[in-house]
Amino acid sequence: MGSVKALVMTGFGLNCDMETAYALEVAGAKTEKVHLNSLVANEKALKAYQIFVIGGGFSWGDDHGAGVIMAMRLKHRLEAQITSFVEKGGVVIGICNGFQVLVNLGLLPGFVRGGMMREVALIANDCGNFRDQWVRLEANSDSNCVLTRGIGSLELPVRHGEGKFFADPAVIERLMEQNQVIFRYALPSGGTARGEFPFNPNGSVEDIAGICDVTGRVAGLMPHPEAFNHFTNHPDWTYLKQQCEREGKSVPEEGDGVRLFRNAVEYFH
DSSP, rough: OOOOOOEEEEEEOOHHHHHHHHHHHHHHHHHEEEEEHHHOOOOTGGGGGGEEEEOBBGGGTTTTTTTHHHHHHHHHHHHHHHHHHHHTEEEEETTTTTHHHHHHTTTTOOTTTTOOOOOOEOOTTTSSSOOEEEEEEEOOOOOOOGGGOOOOEEEEEEESSSSSSEEHHHHHHHHHTOEEEEEEOTTTSBOOOOOOOTTTOOOOOEEEEEEOOOOEEEEEEOOOGGGOOOOGSSSHHHHHHHHHHHTTTOOSOOOTTHHHHHHHTTTTT
């Protein structure tokens, strides 16, 4: 098939659209940034794309809770279009504020396809303050999520004040049993963080950093893959560069975050 088309939504405080669009372009997608108002004005807009991304930022200033107002706007103006997009095989990605939007919208965890039921939450960090740091993540190799194929572990930055994943114990158990947890915060030495701060930066239950729906095509995560689009984005890139050179390895051009977007693009090939 031809080029995979990706839509990165913009507007009302979302502010990671440039990096997200760039990462998708590097991954091989033909990407367009589209304002929410344009989506609302054209009910057929989503039909032209295969990938729909709601990126990070502070939509509506996080008033009334992170992602709440954006979720309500999407629910009341675009619910039918988004539901149809997913049912017809589209990939939806929510990153940080976008993840908060997807859980408030009820698109995640999506136990019942098309149900739009809010069953999980992303609440204030246990530490009581905004966290801007890099974290290690371990991917769930048993998940059917299209984003995590072939990924074992990676490092990505987090930038959030409301990133603690929280839900009823029965919901958490179901997510774990159905392999809908796609990323968990991990220790630098390997193994899950077991709630240890700052490796789990927000106190997320079961160290959950990202989840997907039952189809594996709708996914959300708090860390920012688009912010690791180039090798030099990593805070230790100079050390890692020297390490590569001393071991006779080529220095990579891309950052590991691009791998998630490439997986989404390659899903359609």
